[in-house]
Amino acid sequence: MLMKSTQRLLTVKNLAVDFDTPRGLVNAVTDVSFHVDEGEMVAVVGESGSGKSVTAYSALGLLSTGGRVVADTINYLGQDLLRAGRNLLKATRGNEISMIFQSPQTALNPIRPIGIQITDVLRAHQQLSRAEATKRAIAALEAVDIQDATRRLQSYPFEFSGGMCQRALIAMALACEPRLLLADEPTTGLDVTTQKTVMDLIATLTRSRNMSTLFITHDLGLAAQYCDRIIIMQNGRVVEEGETAKIFNDPRDNYTKRLLAATPHLHSRLVDLLPPAERRPFLAPVAATSASASSACSEREVVLKVDLLVREYGLGPARRRIFEKLWPARRVETPNTSMLRAVDGISFQIGAGECVGLVGESGCGKTTTSRLIAKLIKPTAGSIQLLGEEIGADDPRTFARSHKRKLIQMVFQDPSSSLDPQRTAFEAIADPLMRLEGVKRSTELRDRIEIICDLAGLSTDLMDRYPHQLSGGQKARVGIARAIAVKPALVVLDEPTSALDVSVQAVVLNQLSKLKRELGLSYLFVTHDLNVVRLLCDRVLVMKSGKIVEQGSTEALFGAPKHEYTRQLLAASPTIRFRSAAYSG
């Protein structure tokens, strides 16, 4: 860091934001103070409910109605933004201070061409003719590496991928050359490789224009890789702030330590994700670890064997003929291009007690694979053998009522949409017991559910609650409890923790590991997060465009990746230069 006299761009002192909700007054942000200097990238890191986004929105006066902003100072280059008139605020927004948002596709006007949206911003702040504004818009798009910018001016957001939308949004935000960029979780929901592209772009632009960026995120690893300073927020307050190196090497606050611990990049053991005081229940018995280590290479009973599995989507022959008649120009395509091979001949095995990770980016076919294995959809070709029995050809509907159904269970991605909103947690867990084991409503059912809750770390007084009355972590545990209720042989987990806060994820991952040990389960763990795979899985399958490009043990894959794509994925994961001294041993 060069020591030069840098200007202080943004100063915020004692910010407090309250919301009037039907359930009473909510203090979203309390007593928050920070500053952003010229040329630096500052991260605001926090989990859900930390108030990090609200803080950024208040700076620009963008809060929705119902929010009351109170502060000693919100000052930008000497101008008071808090008490500013509407004209001053409008002149500042997009011009001096710009903001970019999460979910870029919805952040853009869906029925207005991208080019016009950019020229709208330009002409709102500068006296430009339409031709001049168009030229500047093209330049803006080129600065964010969008090829063929002149033609892209007329494109609509739905014609862009997620990453391109975000870059277009950045072009819009930077068109008037602001000095401060507020970035609210700009890469959440993007693939790891796209995430890297966008973050690199933001970092490059920040440096080259001597701009400053306030980067809001829940990902400490990402913040560490790109930002000079980090501000940690929890429950609406700032708990710690400082230079990145200092935060990692010498964290003061307990919450900071917990957050550092929960970040998967930094550790090699699953239990390290938790603070020491909470590790006891999850520590594996010493005898078991050495036993599992020795059996790693020896014969394991094969639980799942998949051979040349294929799943195609496309038009049936009749519709294809009609299709070709109406759009004869399309006929030139070869027969295969009107069919989509989501899964293109994959083969792998899962042994007893093994956790196999399935990684890939969006569209690679891992979700389809998980549905095929869980017998929710039927494969077009190939075999699936469960404990020696062929189940590939079984129709999903009849499989649901066969005795084999209880051998494979599933934990779904978004806990909010995988629980029936009209049923209680008790009913959700009782469902497989009643359907697959014929247990009737009785004390036996209650007893068994109590045991399952205990195993999954769920308190029994949550049983009568509906999903909308449960927190994200609690819902995730209900989903897990439901999956292990009938003691399956294989559990397919489809991104079970991607919607959770890191600290909650830490607990849930440890819980999953413990359950696997105690119940002798096998896991097919589908995820996009390589760091989680490294901690939890014994072996890894890397998927791209429907094919498995590499598979092997976790150490081998991470240590010496063979395939180019695997190397790309590993390189794109945020790497942290600091070793955390928070917890040792």
Next chain:
Amino acid sequence: MLSSFILRRLLAAAPTLLALVVSTFLIIRVLPGDPAIFFASSPVPTAEEITYVRQKLGLDRSVPEQLVIYMSDVASGDLGTSFTTGRPVLTELLERLPASLELALVALLLAVGVSIPLGVTAAIWSGSPLDHAARAISSIGVSMPTFVTGLILIYVFFLQLGIAPEPVDRIDIFIAQPPRISGFLLVDSLLAQNWEALSSAAQRLALPSITMAIFVMSPLTRMTRSAMIGVLNADFIRTARAMGLSDWTIYVRYGLRNALLPVLTTGGIVFSTMLGSNVLVERVFGWPGIGGFALNALLASDYAPVQGFVLVMGVLLILINLTIDISYGIADPRARRST
């Protein structure tokens, strides 16, 4: 892109048109009794008459053949003859169609002209007394049947206040009518520069169109309001505000334009509702439109006009839906994508 979209929409309308003709055919065939008697040219037909009609309609042949005969008749414009007036049904309908259309269009313009600003205001000041009042008034409007609304309006404005003219016909019989070019009196009077006729026609249009407009104000206002609220809470409006765009750009160019998409669809539904309820309004106001004509025919057991009326209404509805679809495709580029 756009032209292929329009072509696809037109093609999609073809089977619907076919379904319409078949449905119309089926409904009348469901009538108990001998269809020959219904379609004969007088209430008490002679035996030769019945035989002639039976042959003409092909009633001695199988149902599918009858359908083919019916379809070819329709295609050549032969919708039968009305025995109450003695003229071909198609002629009668075409003569009266402009009256109904003019009424429906003026009512639509009125409804849209009031509902959209009302809905937008209610959305921007949502939760305020104005919002509640707007919703309450339009809710009552849709709960009152058009014939009651019409009669109340006649009672107040014609009888008590004497402002409105007598609720009979489209224009004062003592005023010279302009030459019929489009059939729309407002347009024809304007073209002929016959200001007396224009004023009289407008006055007579007032009450019936207000009656119809009141009935459809509620769905339009409600849809505009909820579409506007939905749009104002959308992410892209937050982006627009964050980029410092002017209020006009945000609320009108970004907000209203996007909100009008679902309103467009509702407008189509509303217009077709008006086409349905015009029978009632025409009854109350003595309006010489196709609804009144068909109703009189129905009550006189003259069924050919009824069948023709149902067919024409269906065609109008298909045309309206087509127009709405195409307009939607022009307004929303996402709709033009070939799925």
Next chain:
Amino acid sequence: MSRSFSFVSHACALVVRNPISLGSVAMISLLAILALFGPHLVPYDPNLTDLSIPFSPPTAGHWFGTDQVGRDVFSRVIVATRIDLMVAICAVALSFFAGILIGASSGYYGGSLDLWVSRATDMVQVFPLFVLAMALVAALGTDMRNIVLATAIVNLPFYVRLTRAEMIILRAQMFVEAARVAGNGDGRIMCRVLLPNALPNLMIQLSVNLGWAILNAASLSFIGLGIRPPTPEWGIMVAEGATHVVAGNWWLVIFPGLLLTLAVFSFNLLGDALRDLFDIRTR
């Protein structure tokens, strides 16, 4: 047992919380009482003519005045509640259950069933609503049973479409996949998972439909295609009074019109309350 109890207590809580729901429930209860006990509550026989006092304006003796043959308008209006309400409830019940059955199967199973059902609903919806009702009643005859049938047929496509759309959205939800993994077959999934989740939106349609069905029955009677005189019915009363409005006898139209509007209004308001009642998330 505890489920039904919590349902009722939830219903009471909702009604009390929201004055609009309270108002509409109160009005509907009033209408129900009038429909059930109307003939016993009225001062005069609705069909009793008294040619000595035709066209008498509202007085203490006749609250709503008398009509052209001296019948008491108040008694007729009250007694008329039963007919329109009954027609509406029967018609909507018919189309509700049939529509849900057809729409759910169509949306859930897809395939050729879906194709045929969509074609059929297209064929019905190709006409403006009232025109179709008119045509059906004309074709089938004008007794009450046919009015109910015609109204039900005209309404059917809405429920089919709505249920089908809900099914298509819901069946892609993860909790449906979870139910299948838990061993539930098609029937169980449709009845115990999908329909309860589709119910809130269906309820709104139900209440709006009830309002519309009442309007429809009255409108058909107004043009002479519905219930026949001398049965007291709101639409007929307005029709008979329409010819006399111009002479200044406003009470013949206003009072039946008012009650008609009130009935439709109450059902329209009920929609939101019904949806909240069936949606667990509002508890």
